[in-house]
Amino acid sequence: MESDKKRILVVDDNLELAEMIGQLLGRHGFRVSIAPDGRTAVEKVLSESPELVLLDLNLPDIAGGEVLKKIKETDKNTAVIILTAYGGEQVVVDLMKAGAEDFISKPFDNELLINSVKEVFKIRELKMEDKMYGRLSSFEKFFPFLAHEIRNPLHAISGALAIIQRRSNLQDEVLAKSVRIIQEEVQHLSGFVQECLDFIRPPVRSRFIQVDVNEVISVVINIISHIFEDLSKKIKIREELQPKLPQVLVNYEEIKQAFLNIVKNSFEAMGDKGELVIKTRFKAEPLPGWVEIIYTDNGPGIKKENLRFLFHPFFTTKLRGTGLGLAICRRIIAERHNGKIHVESEEGKGTIVTVKLPRTQASEVTGEYSR
Ligand SMILES: Nc1ncnc2c1ncn2[C@@H]1O[C@H](COP(=O)(O)OP(=O)(O)OP(=O)(O)O)[C@@H](O)[C@H]1O
Numbered sequence: 001m002e003s004d005k006k007r008i009l010v011v012d013d014n015l016e017l018a019e020m021i022g023q024l025l026g027r028h029g030f031r032v033s034i035a036p037d038g039r040t041a042v043e044k045v046l047s048e049s050p051e052l053v054l055l056d057l058n059l060p061d062i063a064g065g066e067v068l069k070k071i072k073e074t075d076k077n078t079a080v081i082i083l084t085a086y087g088g089e090q091v092v093v094d095l096m097k098a099g100a101e102d103f104i105s106k107p108f109d110n111e112l113l114i115n116s117v118k119e120v121f122k123i124r125e126l127k128m129e130d131k132m133y134g135r136l137s138s139f140e141k142f143f144p145f146l147a148h149e150i151r152n153p154l155h156a157i158s159g160a161l162a163i164i165q166r167r168s169n170l171q172d173e174v175l176a177k178s179v180r181i182i183q184e185e186v187q188h189l190s191g192f193v194q195e196c197l198d199f200i201r202p203p204v205r206s207r208f209i210q211v212d213v214n215e216v217i218s219v220v221i222n223i224i225s226h227i228f229e230d231l232s233k234k235i236k237i238r239e240e241l242q243p244k245l246p247q248v249l250v251n252y253e254e255i256k257q258a259f260l261n262i263v264k265n266s267f268e269a270m271g272d273k274g275e276l277v278i279k280t281r282f283k284a285e286p287l288p289g290w291v292e293i294i295y296t297d298n299g300p301g302i303k304k305e306n307l308r309f310l311f312h313p314f315f316t317t318k319l320r321g322t323g324l325g326l327a328i329c330r331r332i333i334a335e336r337h338n339g340k341i342h343v344e345s346e347e348g349k350g351t352i353v354t355v356k357l358p359r360t361q362a363s364e365v366t367g368e369y370s371r
């Protein structure tokens with residue numbers, strides 16, 4: 001798939017050379033874009049989020065060192081290989097200190113260039129993995145093992161319970177009630193374990209696909225009407241979807257999960273009547289352009305003193321809440337998709353949750369932990 005290819009931006013005012021490098025990299029399976037000057041380079045880093053930039057130092061407008069600085073400010077995980085014709089050693093040393101990954105002196109042969117590119121990608125990936133694992137708290141490292149130990153007996157309990165239900169006379173009301181309680185508690189505990197796992201699960205790299213957000217919303221509404229079978233007859237969902245939204249490159253399952261959590265919160269908050277408006281729109285500015293999803297409910301709203309805790313893991317005001325719904329949303333939207341999520345609410349007046357997703361989710365793998 002085209003979007004699976006690693007992106008490289010070649011910055012050189014010698015367009016013939018840039019094209020030649022582009023073709024060479026293209027033959028090695030990279031997706032290449034070209035910028036003839038520093039200004040275009042900075043713009044393209046922002047709009048295309050290349051994983052690697054091949055940067056000529058001698059540009060007509062902005063000094064190469066300055067461009068390097070701007071690239072690293074935009075996304076410090078964008079790797080940069082300096083192409084230099086005059087590479088006085090001190091210049092190169094300074095640039096490596098400023099964050100460049102490697103340098104190549106012109107003229108160079110093709111093999112040297114390809115080897116350097118591949119090596120930089122290899123190191124970059126190792127660094128990302130390290131960072132990802134290093135970021136995990138001991139809870140996050142330990143919990144999957146614990147989850148395994150909790151789930152096995154839960155399965156056994158469910159199985160045994162099914163046998164009891166089949167074999168015993170549940171006409172006995174006390175017995176029937178007890179069985180129901182065990183069932184509910186098992187379900188609750190399974191749900192809790194699953195939510196914790198969703199929260200800490202590392203991102204799945206391969207599932208980034210182009211989606212139309214309007215379609216995800218239709219799917220979410222459909223799922224919600226099954227989860228809240230009775231309530232969904234009393235709670236109205238009004239869709240104000242902008243037709244022909246630009247697509248976004250997202251992990252479909254994760255985004256669906258995040259939207260579900262938001263809609264579920266509205267349903268849980270509104271109780272047995274209310275209206276949820278789901279609106280989508282596209283904003284071209286600032287670059288790269290954002291698809292916005294705005295959820296407005298007319299539920300009871302949120303107490304002012306609670307607003308700052310909403311995204312904290314395990315913060316809940318619900319009797320049986322886990323308090324991970326919004327924490328998962330933030331992880332998915334902000335950390336894994338370079339998007340934004342914002343909650344606005346006033347007690348008694350309802351709640352507005354705004355999600356913004358960048359139009360081209362270019363750094364689908366690297367962006368996950370980069371900002
Ligand atoms: N639309 C909303 N209206 C009113 N309160 C909300 C809304 N959305 C979130 N909240 C408040 O934010 C808290 C945290 O939400 P979050 O989704 O993280 O956890 P939860 O819903 O309590 O539990 P979980 O989602 O894990 O089952 C909720 O307990 C609730 O107090």
Ligand SMILES: [Mg+2]
Pocket residue numbers: 261264265324325326
């Ligand atoms: Mg929730």
